[in-house]
Amino acid sequence: MKVLLIDPPIQVWELMGDCCAPPLGLAYIAAVLERNDIPVELIHCNGMNISWKDLPRLIRKSSPDILGTGAMTPMFSGAVKLVTMAKEIDPQIKTVVGGSHVTFTYEDTLRQIPEIDIVVRGEGEETIVDLVKCLETRSDLKNVKGIAYRNNGNITVTENRPPVDVNSLPLPAYHLLPMEKYHFEFLEEFSTMLTSRGCPFSCTFCSEWGFWGRPWRARNPESVGEELEIVTRKYKRKSVWFGDDCFNANYNHIKGICEQIEERDLDVQWFYQGRADFLIEYRDLLPLMQKTGNVMTQIGVEASTNEGLTSLNKKVSVEQMKEAVHLMKKYDIVSQGLIIIGTPEDTKESILHKIAYMKSLKVDFPIFTMFTPFPGSIVYEKAKEENLIEDFDFDHFDMAYVVMPTDKMRRDELFRWYGECHREYYSDPLQILTGLLSRNRFKRAIWRHMFRYGLKQAIRMYRGKGKYRL
Template sequence: MDKKRVVLCMSPWRPNDFFTGKFAEDVGGAWHPLGILSIAGMLEREGHRVMVLDGAFISFEDMVRMIYNYRPHLLGVYSNAFSLPRVSALAKAVKEVLPEVKVVVGGPITVGFNEMVLKQSECIDVVVVGEGEETIVELVEGLDERGSWGEIKGISFRDDGQIVSTALRKPIADLDNLPYPARHLVPLHMYRPPTGTYKRLPAVYIFSSRGCNGECIFCWQMSKRHEIRYRSAENVLGEIDQIVRDFPFIREIRFFDDNFAYNNERAFQICEGIIRRGYDLTFYASMRVDNVSKELFRVMRRAGFWGVMLGLESMVQKDLDAIRKGVKVDQNREAVYMAKEAGIETVTPIIFGLPGQTYEDGLKTIEEVCKLPTDYVNFHALTPFPGTELFNNVEKYGKLTTDRFEDFTFEGVAFTPYTMTREEILKLRREGFKRFYSRPAYLMKRAVNMKTWVDARVAVYGLRGLFRTIFMPNAFDPSSYNVS
């Protein structure tokens, strides 16, 4: 079989796709496309040639030109809900200059909406449902035998004008069998995480597991069984070894797992392996508050973890119960205090617009989170991403404020519960940022702890964001600005 040329890409995007208005300039960032790079690693292992294009740094016109010059046999494009219109536009533009190229779309939007994606654009040939590493290799190797696509699990495609969907592909069981992401295909030095979530640059991401055991109604999961699949500690440490060897300029590694600490034994093994190796790196991870302990935080600090994200979501128990968080408010508090006792900074997201939540409940959460010794808080609006329990049963919880997928961003107000208005959610977001970050004691603490140029940069962007929050009433309202 002849080896093929493949382009994998993120369609052109900007921070405004994730953060609203001018706030995007202060807190927005870019993270390298880890899923795409994992698929690229699989293709390279099979001997295929791969180009990766990230729309964070490439204009629409330049991306089309680069794809045309590479002449790929297959173009793979990542899509979530709000990027689908741009993905469709990219597929159309590429087909106009390369009509023979096969355009394949994958990503969160395809789960449950695979046929809708195909109907969105005649220029999209195939939709991959679920994890793409194994599927994309089979698609590339089946390009010369068009009739074999019906035997490939986990895809939808057109056959004589009819949409055909094959049997679902099971999630990859042995994650250790996957090659490490092909990070050499992107400019790692150009990526910067959102403000306040890094200590050193450049930074890269690692997935040491896939999935989550939680049942939150707003969270999209590949597996409906709510299970976690782990890579072994040895495999994870091997990837860190490779990063240190091949990309010696990297200064921070961020674990992108939904819940790094669910398997405490494995988390300890990873931390102890990092300590033995003595890397000149800092680390960051996301965790649930019900899977942490003083002992784990202590060993993480020794390993170089400067910060953790703890998804508090709310400080009102009925609101936590409404989203099936499965934790108590006291656990939220205890987790923050345990991390701080170990010398680890905390990033604690809060969500407004939860089912049954009132404006007064939101104010109570702001009041309580301001009492915690947490370092950073982002006040989000609840978003019903396609494929989640919230989206699939939206009338049970509230109502959509829009029917445009472009509005389903991390920061927009695409959903309101029956107990709150859109205006109240926007007001709570602004009030939360204003109250938390303008406290004199907090500002003094950040000033005293400012030790590096990164700390100074975070402070500058944070103060600018605070200024806009206080003096720009529409800072969080997407309808108050235009995005080109």
């Protein structure tokens, strides 16, 4: 059986600027299919400059038996549009959708969208191989772990699949992708990688720890080093974003990757998302990290008080946040901090406090994200149960749109104050001048981008465009 994997055209969050990154999830799926001698094609529409109008021709040309795609919540409508298109072309095509969104909404998904035949729940690499073999031999789908499907009008859910051994997986099928096309607004030639899966924590606003399961699993440093060498030498990528949910969860993991970069003499600048408490605990690694190319670190600040952090089950303190940012400045590592606006207890006063707090932290680049109850998160179940979500259009679940009010603020009020966060920080003349004149060229590049973004948003707000989204 032939499998066609498609990452459909998507609109990138405007804050990211001109950005195009490889679809790692589908690249891993393609790699395991190839290893099992299953014919596969991979189409990345954004990377290959393929529009919705182009897709019918390409699907017909491929003539697949199975069409697969994946989607996070704000991209789900694109997945639905894709499988609907495939069924119109050939109703016999088996459509398979995976990813975090359908993992947690499989029942509603299968009941509401008949064009989706099978949902893959959780990690898909082992599941897709078993599924293809099952369909090829016309065996009973109930023997395939980790899926859900319709069966005589009912939804059948098979046994959960255990977390995959990340060191058993092949490297992503980069040869099927236009690697030369991947870029980021303020970076040189760019790509992404995963060095671990999962997270050892359970923040209430996050669904990723539920999707990847327990425990946190790290790849061998040698495997990461091999992939880094391929990405930087073969594909000429100069910048790599480690997209792990918690890259810095283990001392030896970080140290091993840094040593691989040194041993292989790789010239790469790299970035990651991690936790403030681990950054402090493993502070003796910061010189090595900086030496081997760690130019920026993103931490989840999330709240401006310890009470707020506790309500999010963050298990970190504001004091630790301050120490972590101080350490990054000491080693000239650009700091990016994400803080959530619009939590249920937020008021105008608490939002002003968050703005002041981010200024006091001296984070180089704060990212103000809108509180979004993603399916699979603890807050989603609570918000759904209490009928707090006013907008169930999943296109709007992108952390830049207001889908629910707070206890004391309407959505339109919240939107105005969300915009104020960006204006207050990114229109500050001293902040702008300091950033644009920084000795750190990476920081200068980001500030140029953020200044343009902030100016555009200020004009949009002034003209009154957009009611609930920046």
